Amino acid sequence: MSELLEARSISKAYQIKSGLLGTAVTSVLHDISFKLGSGQILAVVGESGSGKSTLARQVVMLEQPDSGEMFLEGIPYASCSDLHQRIRMIFQNPIASLNPRKRVYQLLEEPLINYKNLSRSERDDIIYQTLEQVGLDRDQSQLYPHMFSGGQRQRVAISRALVLQPRVIVADEAVSALDVSVQAQILNLMMDLRDELGTSWFFITHDISVVNVIADRVMVLYAGRVMETGSVKQVLETPAHPYTQKLLRSVPVAGNTRALINGDLSTAGDVITSASSCVYWNKCPLADSRCVESVPPMINLDNRLVACFKAG
Numbered sequence: 001m002s003e004l005l006e007a008r009s010i011s012k013a014y015q016i017k018s019g020l021l022g023t024a025v026t027s028v029l030h031d032i033s034f035k036l037g038s039g040q041i042l043a044v045v046g047e048s049g050s051g052k053s054t055l056a057r058q059v060v061m062l063e064q065p066d067s068g069e070m071f072l073e074g075i076p077y078a079s080c081s082d083l084h085q086r087i088r089m090i091f092q093n094p095i096a097s098l099n100p101r102k103r104v105y106q107l108l109e110e111p112l113i114n115y116k117n118l119s120r121s122e123r124d125d126i127i128y129q130t131l132e133q134v135g136l137d138r139d140q141s142q143l144y145p146h147m148f149s150g151g152q153r154q155r156v157a158i159s160r161a162l163v164l165q166p167r168v169i170v171a172d173e174a175v176s177a178l179d180v181s182v183q184a185q186i187l188n189l190m191m192d193l194r195d196e197l198g199t200s201w202f203f204i205t206h207d208i209s210v211v212n213v214i215a216d217r218v219m220v221l222y223a224g225r226v227m228e229t230g231s232v233k234q235v236l237e238t239p240a241h242p243y244t245q246k247l248l249r250s251v252p253v254a255g256n257t258r259a260l261i262n263g264d265l266s267t268a269g270d271v272i273t274s275a276s277s278c279v280y281w282n283k284c285p286l287a288d289s290r291c292v293e294s295v296p297p298m299i300n301l302d303n304r305l306v307a308c309f310k311a312g
């Protein structure tokens with residue numbers, strides 16, 4: 001059986017201004033492949049600038065990759081007519097993504113009007129049922145986004161994504177701005193939606209402690225490349241890639257505190273990219289001449305993939 005969502009060798013570059021009149025190309029994603037099963041939560045982690053949001057934009061087809069292909073239920077994106085209904089996105093800051101001049105009812109009605117041909121009473125039913133699914137009352141449908149607390153507002157954003165009954169929700173740092181206790185409630189809601197509706201989540205975070213709570217699988221990005229991907233248990237308990245090992249050493253894992261990946265592990269400027277070497281070679285304590293002279297292949301270690309010559 002095919003996966004719900006699959007990316008095969010996605011790459012993305014942008015033209016940027018360089019000098020007075022010139023342009024240069026900045027290569028952001030390189031050869032990214034992953035699979036997301038039905039009812040699964042895949043956490044995507046990596047420091048700032050590693051390409052998480054860029055990848056999210058390709059997954060929801062806000063942008064087209066330069067090369068590679070995306071599939072939903074085995075069908076290439078280009079042939080999926082209802083892709084925007086079946087893959088929805090939520091962001092870190094719901095205030096910015098929810099129109100402040102619209103009541104919650106209108107915010108949820110808008111996608112239904114855009115994508116479905118329903119009567120007013122059918123829309124009512126779906127909207128009230130969706131609000132209930134995220135723990136909001138039907139009375140709250142008449143409120144504006146600014147009238148909610150941060151956590152409740154993220155429930156509104158989730159309900160807006162959910163109202164079209166998508167198969168996948170892409171959540172880009174969707175709980176990062178919330179207090180730890182509110183964050184736990186939203187994570188529980190996401191897991192409930194996975195269990196009750198079978199919703200799959202492409203869940204971007206820079207908080208390893210959240211990965212531990214919510215995800216089934218995790219993909220570690222560095223400089224726009226996949227370093228390691230596998231089950232949460234495999235990757236967090238016995239990280240195989242030197243970069244994942246460094247990432248996990250740098251954060252407290254247990255307890256209620258946040259375990260944030262901070263930007264100074266490596267900044268984009270420190271990455272020395274070359275088409276013919278391991279992207280991590282200048283930081284890696286295990287690097288040798290082979291790492292400088294050639295790109296490591298993805299090694300399969302018991303269903304976990306690791307981009308390192310020395311894995312295994």
Ligand SMILES: Nc1ncnc2c1ncn2[C@@H]1O[C@H](COP(=O)(O)OP(=O)(O)OP(=O)(O)O)[C@@H](O)[C@H]1O
Pocket residue numbers: 014015016026028046047048049050051052053054055206268
């Ligand atoms: N439209 C664009 N044009 C040029 N460069 C871009 C564009 N979008 C992203 N980038 C560059 O791609 C790199 C990755 O950016 P991206 O926002 O995907 O990282 P991120 O992992 O989401 O970071 P953060 O954790 O800070 O949100 C950055 O260096 C960024 O400057």
Ligand code: SF4
Pocket residue numbers: 241242243278279280281282284285286287288291296307308309310311
């Ligand atoms: S391939 Fe070499 S440089 Fe790259 S992570 Fe592995 S040991 Fe380090």
Ligand SMILES: [Mg+2]
Pocket residue numbers: 052053054172
């Ligand atoms: Mg981002």
